Amino acid sequence: MGVGRRMRKQGPPATLEELGINLKRKSNTDGPREPAKKRRRSDSHAAKKLVKLDRALRNDEETAAAKGSAASDKEKRKKPRVINKDAQITVPPVMPMLADEEDDEDEDNDAVDIPLDEASLSGLEDDEIAEADLDQEVSDDSVFDSDPDEQPRRMFSEDEDESDAEAKLTAANIEGLSRKLDQQQAEVEAEAQQELEDAALQTNIAKDEGVLDSVDAQGLAPDLALVRNRMTETIRILGNFSQLADKTKSRTEYVDQLLSDICIYYGYTPYLAEKLFSLFTPAEAFAFFEANETPRPVVLRTNTLRTNRRTLAQALINRGVVLEPVGKWSKVGLQVFEAPVPLGATPEYLAGHYILQAASSFLPVMALAPQPNERVLDMAAAPGGKTTYISALMRNTGVVFANDANKQRAKGLIGNIHRLGCKNTIVCHYDAQKAFPKVLGGFDRVLLDAPCSGTGVIGKDPSVKTSKNERDFLALPHMQKQLLLAAIDSTDHSSKTGGYVVYSTCSVTVEENEAVVQYVLRKRPNVKIVDTGLGSFGSEGFKSYMNKKFDDKMSLTRRYFPHRENVDGFFVCKLKKIGPTPKNAGGQVNGAEPSEPKANGVANGAKGSTDGLEEGEDQQADDFGGFDEEEDKEIIERAEKKWLKARGLDPRVADRKKAGGAQKEAKKENGVDKKPNGVDKKEKKDKKEKSDKKARSSGKTKN
Numbered sequence: 103m104g105v106g107r108r109m110r111k112q113g114p115p116a117t118l119e120e121l122g123i124n125l126k127r128k129s130n131t132d133g134p135r136e137p138a139k140k141r142r143r144s145d146s147h148a149a150k151k152l153v154k155l156d157r158a159l160r161n162d163e164e165t166a167a168a169k170g171s172a173a174s175d176k177e178k179r180k181k182p183r184v185i186n187k188d189a190q191i192t193v194p195p196v197m198p199m200l201a202d203e204e205d206d207e208d209e210d211n212d213a214v215d216i217p218l219d220e221a222s223l224s225g226l227e228d229d230e231i232a233e234a235d236l237d238q239e240v241s242d243d244s245v246f247d248s249d250p251d252e253q254p255r256r257m258f259s260e261d262e263d264e265s266d267a268e269a270k271l272t273a274a275n276i277e278g279l280s281r282k283l284d285q286q287q288a289e290v291e292a293e294a295q296q297e298l299e300d301a302a303l304q305t306n307i308a309k310d311e312g313v314l315d316s317v318d319a320q321g322l323a324p325d326l327a328l329v330r331n332r333m334t335e336t337i338r339i340l341g342n343f344s345q346l347a348d349k350t351k352s353r354t355e356y357v358d359q360l361l362s363d364i365c366i367y368y369g370y371t372p373y374l375a376e377k378l379f380s381l382f383t384p385a386e387a388f389a390f391f392e393a394n395e396t397p398r399p400v401v402l403r404t405n406t407l408r409t410n411r412r413t414l415a416q417a418l419i420n421r422g423v424v425l426e427p428v429g430k431w432s433k434v435g436l437q438v439f440e441a442p443v444p445l446g447a448t449p450e451y452l453a454g455h456y457i458l459q460a461a462s463s464f465l466p467v468m469a470l471a472p473q474p475n476e477r478v479l480d481m482a483a484a485p486g487g488k489t490t491y492i493s494a495l496m497r498n499t500g501v502v503f504a505n506d507a508n509k510q511r512a513k514g515l516i517g518n519i520h521r522l523g524c525k526n527t528i529v530c531h532y533d534a535q536k537a538f539p540k541v542l543g544g545f546d547r548v549l550l551d552a553p554c555s556g557t558g559v560i561g562k563d564p565s566v567k568t569s570k571n572e573r574d575f576l577a578l579p580h581m582q583k584q585l586l587l588a589a590i591d592s593t594d595h596s597s598k599t600g601g602y603v604v605y606s607t608c609s610v611t612v613e614e615n616e617a618v619v620q621y622v623l624r625k626r627p628n629v630k631i632v633d634t635g636l637g638s639f640g641s642e643g644f645k646s647y648m649n650k651k652f653d654d655k656m657s658l659t660r661r662y663f664p665h666r667e668n669v670d671g672f673f674v675c676k677l678k679k680i681g682p683t684p685k686n687a688g689g690q691v692n693g694a695e696p697s698e699p700k701a702n703g704v705a706n707g708a709k710g711s712t713d714g715l716e717e718g719e720d721q722q723a724d725d726f727g728g729f730d731e732e733e734d735k736e737i738i739e740r741a742e743k744k745w746l747k748a749r750g751l752d753p754r755v756a757d758r759k760k761a762g763g764a765q766k767e768a769k770k771e772n773g774v775d776k777k778p779n780g781v782d783k784k785e786k787k788d789k790k791e792k793s794d795k796k797a798r799s800s801g802k803t804k805n
C-alpha cells in the first residue's frame with residue numbers, strides 16, 4: 103500500500119504566498135519502498151545517503167529548530183541512540199517521542215503499558231536489535247532526523263507550550279508527512295513558482311479569451327496547462343484588482359472566468375464550484391480545490407479498550423509500517439505514510455487494536471467528551487468510528503445507544519463494535535427524525551454526526567463534485583435541522599454530568615453547518631453554543647455569510663479544512679442544554695409542533711422523553727421512555743418472524759403454536775387449566791361424567 107501518493111504537482115501562485123496561505127503539503131512521489139531487509143546496516147551507501155539527507159534536512163528545518171532551542175535540554179534527553187558508529191546512523195526518535203506521551207496516554211488507556219524495548223524487542227539479541235532499529239531508521243528516513251543537536255523541535259515534545267503547539271498544528275501536521283519529502287516539495291514548489299512566473303509573463307487573459315471557445319468548437323479536450331495558468335493569473339489579478347486588472351473588465355467577469363476554469367480543471371459542476379468558491383478569497387479557494395486533489399495519509403485510531411498507542415505503533419513498525427502520531431491534539435491517532443501490509447487485515451486490526459478513521463472524525467467525539475457511566479446517544483452512528491471512540495472514552499461503562507437508519511450500514515457498525523470490544527453499546531435501527539426522543543430520550547450527551555453532502559471529503563470521494571445539486575442543499579439542511587432538534591429534545595438538560603449535544607458534518611457548506619445551528623437556536627432557546635474544547639486547532643465558524651448574520655457565539659464552533667489543517671473538511675458545534683424545551687418552541691419534531699398538547703400530556707411528540715416539558719412536568723415523565731404497546735407488539739412479531747425465517751423455520755407454525763399458547767394463557771387467566779391439545783381437564787371430566795351417567799341409566803355401565 104502506498105499512502106500519501108501525490109496526485110498532481112502543486113504550484114501555489116504568488117498571491118497565495120503573499121496571503122500567507124501555507125500550501126506546503128508533503129508528497130510521496132517515491133515509488134514503492136524497497137523491502138527494508140535490502141537496506142540493512144551493511145549497506146553503507148544507504149547510510150551515507152541518509153547522512154547526506156539528514157544534513158540537507160537540517161538546513162531545511164533550521165527555522166523550526168531555532169524555535170525549539172528553548173526546549174533543547176529535553177531534546178537532548180531524546181538523543182537518538184547511535185547504533186552504527188561507522189555510518190553514524192542513529193535510531194529514529196519515534197519511540198522516545200511516543201514514550202513522552204506515555205503519561206498522557208494513561209488517561210485514555212485501560213490497557214497495560216508495556217515498556218517499549220521489552221514489548222517489542224524482547225527475545226532479540228543486541229545485534230538483532232541494532233539491525234531492527236536500523237531497518238526502522240532506513241525505512242523511515244523521511245521522518246526522523248539523526249542529529250540530536252539540530253533536531254527540529256517536534257510538536258509532540260512535552261516541553262512545548264500547549265498553545266504554541268496548537269498554533270503550529272497546521273505546520274506540525276504537515277511536518278508529519280516526512281521531512282525528506284518536504285525538501286522535495288520545496289524544490290517542486292520552487293519549480294512551480296518559476297513556471298507560474300513564466301506563465302504570468304506569457305499569459306494574457308485578453309488574448310486567452312478564445313481558448314475555451316476554440317476547444318469547444320474543435321471538440322478537443324481542454325488544454326489543462328493553459329487553463330491552470332489562466333486560473334493562477336486570474337487569482338493574481340483578483341488579489342490586486344485595482345493595479346493588475348484590465349480596466350475594460352469587471353471583477354465579475356474575472357470571477358466568472360475563474361469559476362469556469364475551476365469547473366474545467368477540477369471537474370466540479372458550476373453550482374458546486376460557486377458554492378465552495380464563495381467560502382473563501384479566490385486565492386484560498388484555489389488552495390482548497392487543490393487540496394481536494396491531494397490524498398492525505400491514512401490515519402488510524404488506537405483502541406484504548408485493547409491496547410495503547412505506543413504498543414500499537416511498535417507492533418506496526420515491526421511490520422514495516424512508517425507512521426507517526428497524528429498531532430499533539432490527539433493521544434490516540436497515528437498517521438501512516440507507508441504500509442507494506444494492508445492495514446485493514448493486520449493481526450492488530452483483526453484483534454481490534456485500531457480502527458481506520460479520518461483524523462478530523464476524532465474531533466466531534468473529543469468535543470462531546472463523554473464521561474464514564476453516562477447515557478449517550480450516537481444518533482447517526484454507522485459505521486461506528488465515533489461510537490467506538492465514545493465507548494473507549496467511557497471505558498466500557500454506562501451505555502451508548504448507537505443508532506443508524508440504514509440497515510446495511512448498521513451491520514458494519516455492529517461488526518466494528520464487536521471487533522473493538524465495546525461492551526457498553528446497544529445498536530438500534532431507527533429513523534432518528536421519528537424515533538428520538540419518542541422511543542428514547544433523557545440522554546446525558548447526544549452526538550449527531552449528521553448525514554451531509556460530503557463537501558469536506560471530496561479528496562476521498564470525488565463523485566461529490568458532480569453528484570450534489572441544488573435540491574441536495576435544500577433537502578439535506580432540512581433533514582439536519584430536524585435531526586438536530588430531535589437530538590436536543592433527547593438530551594436531559596438536568597443531567598448532573600452532561601446535558602450536551604454535539605453537531606458535526608463532514609461538509610464545509612454554510613447551509614449544512616452554521617445555518618442549521620442558527621435555525622435550532624431560534625427554535626430552541628433552551629440551548630446555547632459552548633466552547634468545543636478543541637483548542638485553537640481549526641478555524642472559527644462563520645459569524646456572518648452573504649449578508650446573513652449568525653449568533654455571536656458561532657465563532658465558538660470549529661471548522662476544519664483540507665488546505666489549512668491537512669485533514670478532511672469538518673464542522674463541529676457543541677451545544678449545552680440549559681432548560682427544558684418550552685411548550686411554545688417552534689420546529690417540527692416527530693411530525694408534531696412541540697406546543698401541541700399530547701394525549702399523554704407530553705409535548706413534542708416525545709412520549710416518555712423527559713423533555714419537551716415545562717419545568718416541573720418532567721418528574722412525571724418516564725426517564726427511559728414510554729412505549730406504544732401495539733406498535734411495539736407489531737415490531738416484535740415482525741422481528742420474530744424474520745428471526746425464524748433466517749433459521750429455516752416456518753413462521754406460520756410458530757404462529758399456530760403461539761395462537762395455542764395465547765389460548766392457554768387466556769384460559770389460565772380464567773382459572774381454567776388446559777392441556778396442550780386445547781381440551782381442558784374440567785371439560786373432559788364433565789363429558790366423562792355425563793357419558794357415565796348416560797351409560798348407567800341405560801344399563802351399559804362396565805363393571
Ligand SMILES: C[S@@+](CC[C@H](N)C(=O)[O-])C[C@H]1O[C@@H](n2cnc3c(N)ncnc32)[C@H](O)[C@@H]1O
Binds near residue numbers: 534
Ligand atoms: C456521516 S454518517 C455517520 C458516520 C458515523 N458517525 C461514524 O463516525 O462512523 C451519517 C449516517 O447517518 C445515517 N442516517 C441518515 N439518515 C438518518 C436518519 N434519519 N436517522 C438515523 N440515521 C440516519 C446514514 O445511514 C449514515 O450512516
